[in-house]
Amino acid sequence: MRTISAAETAPATYAWSVHAEQLKVKAGRHLAVDGLDLRMQNGVHGLLGPNGAGKTTLMRALATVLRPAGGKLTILGQDVGGRGNLRQARRGLGYLPQEFGFYPRFTVREFVEYMAWLKEMPKHTIPGAAQRAIERVGLTTRADARMKTLSGGMLRRAGIAQAIVNNPLVLLLDEPTVGLDPEQRLDFRELLRDLAVDSCVLVSTHLVEDVVAACTDVLMVNEGRLVFQGDANTLIDHGGPNDAGDSPAERGYSALLRRARNGGVA
Numbered sequence: 110m111r112t113i114s115a116a117e118t119a120p121a122t123y124a125w126s127v128h129a130e131q132l133k134v135k136a137g138r139h140l141a142v143d144g145l146d147l148r149m150q151n152g153v154h155g156l157l158g159p160n161g162a163g164k165t166t167l168m169r170a171l172a173t174v175l176r177p178a179g180g181k182l183t184i185l186g187q188d189v190g191g192r193g194n195l196r197q198a199r200r201g202l203g204y205l206p207q208e209f210g211f212y213p214r215f216t217v218r219e220f221v222e223y224m225a226w227l228k229e230m231p232k233h234t235i236p237g238a239a240q241r242a243i244e245r246v247g248l249t250t251r252a253d254a255r256m257k258t259l260s261g262g263m264l265r266r267a268g269i270a271q272a273i274v275n276n277p278l279v280l281l282l283d284e285p286t287v288g289l290d291p292e293q294r295l296d297f298r299e300l301l302r303d304l305a306v307d308s309c310v311l312v313s314t315h316l317v318e319d320v321v322a323a324c325t326d327v328l329m330v331n332e333g334r335l336v337f338q339g340d341a342n343t344l345i346d347h348g349g350p351n352d353a354g355d356s357p358a359e360r361g362y363s364a365l366l367r368r369a370r371n372g373g374v375a
């Protein structure tokens with residue numbers, strides 16, 4: 110059973126878990142997110158887009174790692190680009206970056222507990238919360254193994270465990286399935302569905318099939334803008350027999366990308 114986090118005891122007075130209006134975010138000097146509008150509630154949202162589209166930059170802004178350069182960004186009711194309470198928003202956030210740092214000599218349990226402590230979880234709740242997070246990602250038998258002894262896929266799962274340890278209301282996962290074997294990818298889809306019952310989950314990936322299988326909502330970005338938001342069937346409906354791809358969803362993705370690159374013309 111899911112425990113209640115501190116963020117959840119605060120009254121929810123917002124319509125959207127994530128609300129971006131004309132959001133602009135810089136990556137270095139480059140305006141990588143350039144006038145993006147987005148609204149998300151609970152559910153699994155799959156974030157697609159070509160290399161360099163701005164997915165990681167968007168994730169970093171939603172995780173409050175990067176401050177917006179323009180527009181408005183509200184997370185869990187807090188205006189994180191302006192005068193909102195950043196700490197309160199962060200308590201309700203979970204984030205798996207594409208690359209994450211860790212002390213190689215830490216065990217998985219120590220790593221997850223340390224991240225829980227950084228998230229300012231009450232001390233007495235940390236061991237139990239870490240244990241549950243480790244179980245949910247299927248790492249129970251490796252809980253006391255050192256991080257440096259894990260395979261790439263196991264490391265990714267440890268990263269997911271730290272992201273979910275505080276039962277976040279908004280969970281941001283940047284390419285979480287990289288390195289997972291097929292069985293783990295199926296288990297991960299189950300976990301996503303489970304998490305999304307009472308949280309807003311955003312998953313970036315290049316695997317269009319994962320999005321179709323696991324996501325209730327598909328988002329597509331190109332050149333820093335949202336060019337599509339809809340369900341998987343709508344994505345598929347955009348594809349035609351002449352579009353590139355090995356599956357209906359990949360053909361839908363190709364068609365939408367072509368349309369975006371042509372300035373909205375199919």
Ligand SMILES: Nc1ncnc2c1ncn2[C@@H]1O[C@H](COP(=O)(O)OP(=O)(O)OP(=O)(O)O)[C@@H](O)[C@H]1O
Pocket residue numbers: 136137138139140141158159160161162163164165166167
């Ligand atoms: N530190 C930086 N300095 C300058 N430009 C950057 C920096 N980081 C990213 N960019 C540029 O910003 C744009 C968006 O990058 P971002 O990493 O957000 O894309 P992405 O959609 O996540 O790509 P990928 O699918 O390859 O991970 C790209 O054109 C990239 O070259």
